[in-house]
Amino acid sequence: MQPASHQTVRLARGRHERPEQGACVMELASMLAGERFSDKPRAVCPVIGAFLRTYNDLLADEPRQDLYPYAARVVGTNRGKQAERVRARMCWQFARSLPASGLFRMPVLAWGRRRREAIAQRAAMAAACSQPDAHRRVLQLLDDLIAVARSGPVPDFPTELLAASRAGRR
Known part of the structure; x- marks a missing residue:
């Protein structure tokens, strides 16, 4: 049996010990980054x-394959806490815009790393439970998340989105 590579692996749900068993989108990203095989590169x-870990695991097999190019695109996005904060807020705003946002009753109070990751997970769950066009919107969100900090310093979070989030808490 030939060893799996980034070119032959098929995206699958769950965590895997080796690429030959399949890979989630984040495990594929670890391969592309030249890191040890892991779902947390x-x-x-x-x-x-x-x-992406959450969304990958909630998708059916066919739409999951749409995430394949994102494995390469997300490599190099670890740009610090400010970028994480902006991205978590973008996920929060995205989730609140979805019909399944009832799953997403999380106030924006603390933005520690665990909290930011939990917000992203909840946004992925809300997207996976939404209408079919949500997948197209998720791919656009991923493009937007990747764009944060790609070309220079991370801007402050847009004030109009912050104002909208505050209005939603009342």
């Missing part, structure tokens, strides 16, 4: 990683 922003 250091080169990937923890918020993006939490979102």
Whole structure:
């Protein structure tokens, strides 16, 4: 049996010990980053990683394959806490825009790493439970999350989104 590579592996749900068993999108990212095979590659922003691990596992097999190019695109997104904060807020705002946002009753109070990752996981759950067009919106969200900090310093979170989040808490 020939060893699996980033070119031959098929995206699958769950965690895997070896690429020959399949790989989730984050395990594929670890392969592409040249890291040890893991679903938590250091080169990937923890918020993006939490979102993708959860979403990968909730998708049916066919749409999961749409995540394949994102394994490469997320490598190099680990750009620090400010980028994580912005991305977590983007996930929070995205989840609140979905019909399944009832799953997402998490106030924006603390933005510690675990909290930021939990927000991303909840956003992925809300997306997976939404209408079929949510998958297209998730792919756009991923593009937006990846774009944060790609070309220079991380901007402050957009004030209009922050104002909207505050209005939603009342």
